[in-house]
Amino acid sequence: MQTHIYDTSAPKKPVNLNANSDLIRTAKEVGVNLSQIFEEAVLATVKSRLEQKWLQENKAAIDSYNSHIEEHGVFAANKRRF
Helix, strand or coil, X not given: CCCCCCCCCCCCCCCCXXXXXXXXXXXXXXXXXXXXXXXXXXXHHHHHHHHHHHHHHCHXXXXXXXXXXXXXXXXXXXXXXC
């Protein structure tokens, strides 16, 4: 089972970014690993966008399922003992 949404063994690639120079200086002073923070932030954003995309692509099915549950209840609900 794949647990990552990208190839974690892919080689690192240099990236040019623009950021506030004082923020970068302060981050380095306090020991922030900018590469790690960048990857974590990009990953979080990518996951969020993929989730939004999935929800949008499956909206009709989700709405249909929810309507079915509202009308008929969940399967075997009357058999539950909790």
